[in-house]
Amino acid sequence: MRLSSIKLSGFKSFVDPTNFQVPGQLVGVVGPNGCGKSNIIDAVRWVLGESKASELRGESMQDVIFNGSTHRKPAGRASVELVFDNNEGKASGQWGQYAEIAVKRTLTRDGTSTYYINGQPVRRRDIQDIFLGTGLGPRAYAIIGQGMISRIIESRPEELRVFLEEAAGVSKYKERRRETENRLHDTRENLLRVEDILRELNNNLEKLEGQAAVATKFHQLQSDQDEKQKLLWLLRKTEAQNEQARYFREMEQAQNDLEEQTAKLRNVELTLEQMRQAHFAVGDRLHQAQGHLYQTNSEIGSLEAQIKFVIESRTRLQQQIGALTAQRDQWAQQAEEYAGQVAEAEINLEELSARVEEARMLAEQKAELLPVLEQEWREAQTKSTESRARIMQAQQQLELESAHQRNASNILAGLATRKERLQQEKGGLAMPDSSHLANLKMQLEEKQQSLEEQNMMLEEAMEQQPKLEEERQAAQAAVQSESAATHQLEARLNALRQLQERVQTEGKITPWLQKHELNELPRLWQKLDIEEGWETALEAVLRERTSALQVSNIEWAKHFFSDAPPAKLALFAPAVAASADASAASGADGVPLRPFIDLLRLNDPGLRGVLQDWLHNVFLADDNASAFAARGTLPAGACFVTKQGHIITQSSVRFYAADDEQAGMLGRQHEIDNITKQLRAQSMLAEEARSRAVRADAALGNHSRLLTELRAKVQSLTSSVHTLQLEVVKLSEIEARFNQRSNQIETDLAEIAAQEEEQMQVKLESEEKFEQLDMELGNLQGEHEDGQTAFMAKEQRLADAREALRELERKAQEAEFAEKSGRSRIDELRRSIATATAQVAQVGESLQAGQLELEGLEAGTANEGLQDLLDRRTQQERALADARHELDQITQQLRQFEDARMQGERSLQPQRDKITEMQLKEQAARLNQEQFAQQLAEVQADEAALAEKLHPDMKASYLQGEVTRLTNAIAALGAVNLAALDELATASERKNFLDSQNRDLTEAIATLEDAITKIDKETRDLLQDTFDRVNQSFSELFPILFGGGQAKLIMTGEEILDSGVQVMAQPPGKKNATIHLLSGGEKALTATALVFSMFRLNPAPFCLLDEVDAPLDDANTERFCRMVKRMSDQTQFLFISHNKIAMEMANQLIGVTMQEQGVSRIVAVDMESAASFATEAQAA
Known part of the structure; x- marks a missing residue:
């Protein structure tokens, strides 16, 4: 991989875009001082990721941007691009597949720094990774600037080792180690978190185990309670079944008794019923006699009324006969009038019949003409319909073409609108601000660099955290240790003080002392100070006098002889001390004896006098054996006392033993004093430990705050980096969308132009066809109007014929209706004649019947029947009196039997009540049995298995007591976490998972280490x-x-x-x-x-030398040049020099000039010009 060219724009003095070609292996750069040659070296160092302004000979990174000159304004951005030839594929990483690699960096005034590789935005680290281990980098040994030679050779050993590491290519190992350490640190933190979770989980497991034990006991108690409850229900169900059977038997017995008594009652009721029947028969006869009497009386009344009615009826019939005669004459007259009307109606009916026949004949003649007229009308209608259809078809085609024209116009209007909108959108598209995007990318790089620095600071701070935590834990442990020691001393001191106080205040003598107001007097032991170890000996000698009360005058004691204390008590008053020789003595063999009082440190002369008196002839012995051996040397009345309290005289030995809590008071007081001194010293140590702990806490707190601040900064920077990344992606997408939308708009505009041309052609063709169809429609409409006129004439003729036919038919119908009305009138008159004739006959019959009835109404016969009825009534009254007498006798007997029946009914009610009571008890027992059976069924109890557990001697009270006891036991458990078992299982499963994770993390730590x-x-x-x-x-x-x-x-x-x-x-x-x-x-x-x-x-792929030969003389320069030439076979050299000898070794020379003040340019250089430059430079 070799350097092909260096492209500069706005970088320092290279304000104009400059392409610095590097064609060979030895390229020299020459030019006068200050022309900007070293800026090329700075440009290469800057684009490789240099972030320290001082290394680029500036105060800030913005100093690399052209800052203006006399005739030029400052530039807004600086850009440097290195182009590498990678045909051999020696570049590392994903970029090794490219034959040419372009590395570029840009910087704007707002501080946005952006890196690119082959036009793609990348991180600074990505650029550094390409050259990692090659000697290239912002501060590697392959770029040697002015003064760097002296810095290399004068570097500290630690700084010089960096160049050795770069030469060794261990940068990638260091990076791997750093990443491994980071993972190791994260793994250890995860392990700490897992261990913390495990500790917390173990604590929770202990709680859950306790809760699970309670839950298990709860389930056991509940199971026992359920079993006892089921047994109780089964027992009560059995008892209810037995009670139900017993009540059912009692109810059956009661029903049998009831049926027996009911049978007796039925016999009484039968007799009573027979008496009632007899009573009813007598009553019937009485009623019958009464009925006969009533009937006779009624007949008598009827005959009397009939006689009265005959008289009144004759008068009424005479009146009716007169009215019927008048009515008969009236009906006869109406019958004559109806007969005359019938004759007149028959004449009119003959005339109407003739008119009906005539109207029918005219209507039939008119109807024969209608088919011909209808045929003509239908033919005319068909022609009219066909012409209308042709017109409608033409109109539809015309409308279709019109729609085509409108559609084309609408499409053209829409295309015009869309074209205008697209043009407006094209004009309104905002060109993305690429400089802002570049600035954002530069800011992103700087934020990422700052984030890396903050992460390093955070890692360093996190490395210090465990040490500070250990110091704090050590300080807290010291505080706890010192506090524990202090608490132990305080507890011991408080116990001793409480014991001393209790010894003084308790006992039989305390009320006596309070009675005589002596309880506030000082005790002797409170004033004694004896050599340590001899407290027991002093108590053995003084005994009860150890707690003697000090009084001002011993004369007080005589007042207590009459009210002696209930226990041993000594009183003393200060006395004058004897001379020093008073208690000194010598043994019989002349050996001096040491008085016991010498062990006391007494400042009170009065107290010394008392003790000299009490301790007279008491001497010290170092041990029991020496005292026993020297007892013969004691003067008369003297004794030895040992540390154990044993007293030895010439003739006796008294062994000491503590007989009550009063013993050991001096020792306890001495121990109290010692512990008080120790407590003061221990308090100082505890306070000092707390101070150290406070300082450790403060240091840890400050460091924690620092960690928090660093984490906050890292989080803030991470958020900023994320925000910038999102903004960069967003702006990149906006730029992509802008380009995509611009291309789309151009494509749409071209499509719109093509569509406009197409729609214009469609519109012209439609207009031509529309004119042709319009002419055809005019012709069709003319033809349709002619046919429509003929159709209207024929339709009018048909309508006239139909109207004439309807008029004839109407007249025929009117004639027929008149004929029917005449016939109906005749029939009606005939019916009226028949009615009048019938009424005449009926009235005649009524008149004849009235006359006959009038002749039959005579009163003589009725008077004879009345006398017979009166005689019969007298006989019936006697028969009625006999029936009443018999009825009274039967009624009395019936009342007696009714009383007997009522008594029998009353005797049945208690038995019925008893049966009802038995039924209720049986029903209650049955309900109880069903209730307990339902409860057993609800819990799905196995009654057969429960019955085996149910002993015969088992009582319901015992089972109820057991249920109550178990219920109370369950309640005594308090709040029970019933989910503890599941939670315990879950927690155990989680613990197993965490244990596995702990093992995995431990193994991972071992693997990482x-x-x-x-x-x-x-x-x-x-x-x-x-x-x-x-x-x-x-x-x-x-x-x-x-x-x-x-x-x-x-x-x-x-x-x-x-x-x-x-x-x-x-x-x-x-x-x-x-x-x-x-x-x-x-x-x-x-x-x-x-x-x-x-x-x-x-x-390295290439090496930059900036006036390295400046301090060398010609001989050394020649040796230097020979060395460079030999090494140029493997490494490309770009050197800056003023030395003619160095210029001669170059394969190519590139000149840099500054003809315009403050602006560097590249010029062609020949060897003579280079030699003259070198001569001038050396002369200068």
């Missing part, structure tokens, strides 16, 4: 091999460039991955200790030898 180890090993081997080969090449090239001498590279550390590289060079004849003692030219040659050594190992 192995990968890092493998990468480190490969990197170490590659670096070591590269170091050895570069060192070998460096030691070979150095003598060539210097004509002798020696040089080598030295590792500054044991680990090659971390150690630096130091250059040791000694030109011929020099024994300098460091490279800093060399001259500028020697340093330049040494650095050149080092760079070329790297080139020999890993040749």
